Amino acid sequence: MASLGSFLTQAFPPSPQFTEKDIPSQVGKVFLVTGGNSGIGYEVVKILYSKGGTVYMAGRNPGKINAAIEAIKSTHTASPGRIKSLILDLGDLSTIPSCVADFLAQETRLDVLWNNGGIAQVPAGSVSAQGHEAQIGTNCLGPFLLTQLLLPVLLRTAKSVPTAGVRVVWVSSGVIDLKAPPGGLLLDELAPGHHSQDKMHNYSVSKAGDWLLASELDKRVRKHGIVSVALSPGQLKAKGFDRLPWHQRWLMKPLLHEPIMGAYTELWAGLSPEVTCADGGRFALPWGRWHPSPRKDILESLKAKTEGGTGVAAEFWHWCEEQSKGYVGLGN
Numbered sequence: 001m002a003s004l005g006s007f008l009t010q011a012f013p014p015s016p017q018f019t020e021k022d023i024p025s026q027v028g029k030v031f032l033v034t035g036g037n038s039g040i041g042y043e044v045v046k047i048l049y050s051k052g053g054t055v056y057m058a059g060r061n062p063g064k065i066n067a068a069i070e071a072i073k074s075t076h077t078a079s080p081g082r083i084k085s086l087i088l089d090l091g092d093l094s095t096i097p098s099c100v101a102d103f104l105a106q107e108t109r110l111d112v113l114w115n116n117g118g119i120a121q122v123p124a125g126s127v128s129a130q131g132h133e134a135q136i137g138t139n140c141l142g143p144f145l146l147t148q149l150l151l152p153v154l155l156r157t158a159k160s161v162p163t164a165g166v167r168v169v170w171v172s173s174g175v176i177d178l179k180a181p182p183g184g185l186l187l188d189e190l191a192p193g194h195h196s197q198d199k200m201h202n203y204s205v206s207k208a209g210d211w212l213l214a215s216e217l218d219k220r221v222r223k224h225g226i227v228s229v230a231l232s233p234g235q236l237k238a239k240g241f242d243r244l245p246w247h248q249r250w251l252m253k254p255l256l257h258e259p260i261m262g263a264y265t266e267l268w269a270g271l272s273p274e275v276t277c278a279d280g281g282r283f284a285l286p287w288g289r290w291h292p293s294p295r296k297d298i299l300e301s302l303k304a305k306t307e308g309g310t311g312v313a314a315e316f317w318h319w320c321e322e323q324s325k326g327y328v329g330l331g332n
């Protein structure tokens with residue numbers, strides 16, 4: 001299913017072509033990065049702040065967020081930027097409307113939303129606050145609801161900036177090439193009682209889900225000049241790997257890069273002028289380039305049945321709408 005070439009090009013990417021040196025001043029722009037207090041998200045926030053942007057670091061642990069904000073501010077004391085905290089638990093839909101309300105009470109624009117925060121390799125049987133498989137809940141449903149609630153401000157912002165200035169970046173994973181089931185995601189498994197007991201499978205499905213959501217969002221927002229894309233940030237030193245069995249960690253260690261490299265992938269997707277609305281729904285690879293050979297079965301999932309595809313992405317989008325509809329309209 002997955003080609004050796006696909007694995008190799010992600011494990012040994014070419015040098016990044018879009019780094020902090022290529023990012024102009026971001027003064028006046030507003031960004032939101034979920035999971036910004038550690039790993040890749042932390043590096044994204046740091047660079048955006050160093051360029052003068054207003055950055056919202058959204059996460060579940062106020063102590064960790066405040067410590068991360070202080071650490072970043074202390075390394076860029078001359079920046080005209082601002083970093084602010086937002087509290088949400090992506091694994092608990094009930095916390096998301098108040099987070100969005102908090103953001104909207106402070107800002108009238110949002111240039112780029114990075115749906116970066118997520119979990120990996122949690123024990124089989126773990127569930128979100130609403131009883132969904134934990135990784136589907138945290139990596140897909142939470143970001144879906146957050147994006148839905150932020151859509152009005154994204155649309156308003158898009159009216160006043162150049163086309164493709166407003167973007168939503170969905171952080172997926174290269175693991176989907178190797179481990180996601182046919183079509184990326186099996187809709188029957190989403191129901192309580194039907195969750196797989198294979199944690200790697202569940203992680204891969206949730207990350208394929210991110211790509212499906214990026215593509216479905218693109219179908220809704222491209223006409224408004226908004227870009228929605230998914231990406232694999234790369235194989236990076238981060239907390240998720242601590243949960244792998246020791247022999248897998250030992251094998252993977254030489255292949256792991258510093259988190260800032262993953263930030264380059266995310267910043268390319270979110271800010272590079274190379275990325276246009278015509279790229280909406282595509283899948284980017286480390287350190288900022290398009291996947292040369294995405295899995296055909298997942299491309300079929302992205303296509304509507306009326307276009308000859310399987311329509312899995314559309315069905316997953318509707319499932320997410322159903323699961324989160326009780327939380328739309330709260331807190332705004």
Ligand SMILES: NC(=O)c1ccc[n+]([C@@H]2O[C@H](COP(=O)([O-])OP(=O)(O)OC[C@H]3O[C@@H](n4cnc5c(N)ncnc54)[C@H](OP(=O)(O)O)[C@@H]3O)[C@@H](O)[C@H]2O)c1
Nearest residue numbers: 035038039040060089090091116117118173235236238239
């Ligand atoms: N590292 C890699 O090699 C790799 C590869 C492929 C994809 N990714 C993806 O890249 C993204 C960033 O991961 P990372 O490597 O930087 O890992 P990380 O250091 O573990 O960062 C994950 C971030 O997400 C936050 N988060 C987790 N669960 C959350 C929840 N329920 N609500 C709000 N925030 C939550 C974490 O907050 P806490 O600090 O409170 O836990 C943390 O800030 C993830 O989506 C991951 O799946 C990473």
